[in-house]
Amino acid sequence: MNNLLEIKDLHVEFRTMEGTVYALKGVNLAVKKGEALGLVGETGAGKSTTAFSVMGLLPKNSARIPKGSILWGDKDLLDEKNEKYIRKVRGDRIAMVFQNPLTSLNPVFTIGEQVAMVFRRHQGMDEKRAYEAAGKMLQMVGIMPERMSDYPHQFSGGMRQRVGIAAAIACKPDLLIADEPTTALDVTIQAQVLELMKELQEQVETSLIMITHNLGIVKELCQNVAVMYAGVIIESGSVDEVFRNPSHPYTLGLMGSLPDIKKKTDRLTPISGFMPNPMIKPKGCAFAPRCPKCMEICTQKEPGDMELNREHIVACFLAREGKSNE
């Protein structure tokens, strides 16, 4: 397996005043070199939590990782022994682009300075060289050198997001995690940013984890997709396979509930019910209460991962029997 990143059975909990929130309940995820993976799910599924776990951005006071490992190469990013290695990897080899371009840039530094900072910190460059390198990076994302001395508030959302991307790929990371980077942008600007990401991915050969709830974006940008629900990955595989043959009832439900500009539908079919309370650890499948095809075993045991074929894994007892499409 030449996996760049491998998340194994990751469990993440948050201690709050109202109780413990079980955010991730055993996530398995792998990304290869050069691959673009779409991580899909609704709010609360645990996508951002997964990203933050990899980046070490979980809130220190309340987050606990009782189980699981995040392997980068052969080292576990969660193992405290590897602290020096971890600090080197995060930010340099693994970078992140955040959802809100307004708050993820420091308002008191020019964009040129902010991108240059990345070069100074991770590649030890001196001020002059770092600033030059920043200029080149910003040009690559479509921002003219004249604007390097401007401040974030002087840019629009789309431009700021480009700056964020520039800062993230400055060190040519092996993996870029993008957390809903275009959700806050207008549609035509979103198209620009996605096009940019596609180009950069090809040029720099960076692997990408694209976190989004927009299946269209996944289809256009990614080769593989992983669908998350209530802290676990319930279906994963190649985009072609999964979208052509969705096997988990949740994936089916999700696809039926989204209006698509190219589909002709009379009525949307929303998934009834709500995402379960993350403070309760359910017995059996987390989706069972909402599943139209729920069977008795679904409420008793957790369905493990099952391979439908080499490009398609589902966590569902029904899929196991090959009947979920009926």
Place this chain on the structure above:
Amino acid sequence: MKFTLLLKKMLLSKFFVMGTAGVILITGLCLFYDVLLPFDPTLADYSVMLQNPDWFANGLNGHILGTDALGRDILTRLLKGGTYSLKLAFISVGVAAVIGCILGTFAGYYGKWLDMLIMRIADVQLTIPSLMLAIALVAILGPNEKNLIIVLIISGWAKFARIIRGNVMALRDSEFISASRVLGASDLWIMFKQIFPNVLTPTIIFASQQLGYVILVEASLSYLGLGIQPPNPSWGVMIANGRDYLQTAPWIVLAPGFTLSLAVLSFNFLGDGIRDVLDPKMK
């Protein structure tokens, strides 16, 4: 907020617990002083002048904290004085809060000239130190309990108005206010039915903080002879009386001084505690 969660938050906040304990202790003792203690706070008894504190040597019949220059039991005077202080504080802060709320709401909601008018008056008032203002007003109106309350209200409303105005301005453009307008609601309806419940929390928080402050102002005025008049006791008056005996009978000053500090501290803690419980975001 659910009751159990509220209770949990209350118990978690050290400020709230200490503040409440202090306030309950002081208020309780003050309210029931005549049941607990046998002495008359204003009647002089020259046979027992300047006695040292017995502490609990004679139980509740002895002079637990000693007597003053006129033989009056200190503890009794302390607690009776407390009733004046507390009564003044609650009434004046309560009324100032109501006036400040109403004026602040109008100022914040309508803005423009009304806002400018009300706020300029408030500004002028706030630039004059409260104590000086209080002294001036008492000098004009005369030092009795009623006037004291009026003075404290006058010097207090502006602070409420300012805070409430700020909150109202923040809420004024909220979507739920627009929603009310769209349903045909009048301005007065919106101000009192929609905005008011939302400014209740900051009002309560600020009021509890003001209580401690007002007690201090009253004590200061009484110390200067402009507040509660003798023979009625007040912590300020007691401190003033005890000035001459600082070397010989320090407990006459220490008792009210300590209680005053304890009271102000308790109310301040309570104010912080209420803020912790009701609005932890507002640190």
Place this chain on the structure above:
Amino acid sequence: MSKVLLEVKDLKKYFDVKEEQLRAIDGVSFTINEGETMGLVGESGCGKSTVGNVLIQLLQATSGSVLFNGKDIFQVKGEERKVLCRDIQIIFQDPYSSLNPKKTIRKILSEAYQVQKIYPRKEIRKHVEELCKDVNLPLDILSKYPHELDGGKRQTVGIARALSLNPKIIICDEPVSSLDVSIQAQIINILMDLREKKNLTYLFISHDLSVVKHISTNIKVMYLGKIMEESLSEDLFENPLHPYTKALLSAVPSIESTSDKKRIILEGDVPSPINPPPGCRFCKRCWIAQEVCFKEEPKLEETGQLEHRVACHFADKGG
């Protein structure tokens, strides 16, 4: 023959920003017939939300008129204006800020009746419960506070509130944009069911083309305060004529995209409606712009197709 419910004539709304003029709406005219759902789409700064706010009179128009059942709503004052509130209502975008956090749902839904006094006090309770049934809300929700509900339920309460006065037309200002994707479908379905049940007319404002396509009968595309193209729903998506519409449609990612799709990527940013230049608003980003586009503003003109009009000097208007 459908009855004309709302007629907007040359509506303009300008804001004074420091020394400059922000032309949020710059001469917009349209008609909405009874039973229609008119979709109004565009990106940030196009003015679509401003149109909604001006129609509901939360903002005052700079010029132009809006006729409801033949009467100019801007000229109506006092008690008559209060009555007008019963006919035109709005559903706000943000379910988190459009409900008073200190009030129970029952109080929120009762407000319309208390303010308008159309029913005696003892009957208000009954009407509020009927509202809940209309939108499929369980009755136990009435004693809850907004923060106890999720976004979808809150927005449903917002819909119920808009319905409470039995309006003829409801302005939906991005009603699902702040909601999670799986809940969007529920809300859209509620809106569509109500439309049938109560014979409602909608003005549906959104930046999400997929949603607008699903719910609207006809669509108008706005850009920088003006309507660039308008047509029946299906027609717009199958046969867009204005370059902006084409770019907009091509920019929407779809699950049915194929890898050989050629996407139109617009250069530059969505510009600001402050002091717009003469000529076509879109000329700076348009790839087929010619000299005339920078000088003369194109008017909305008929094309060969039914109810399809476009404002462009070079769009193919042939029949």
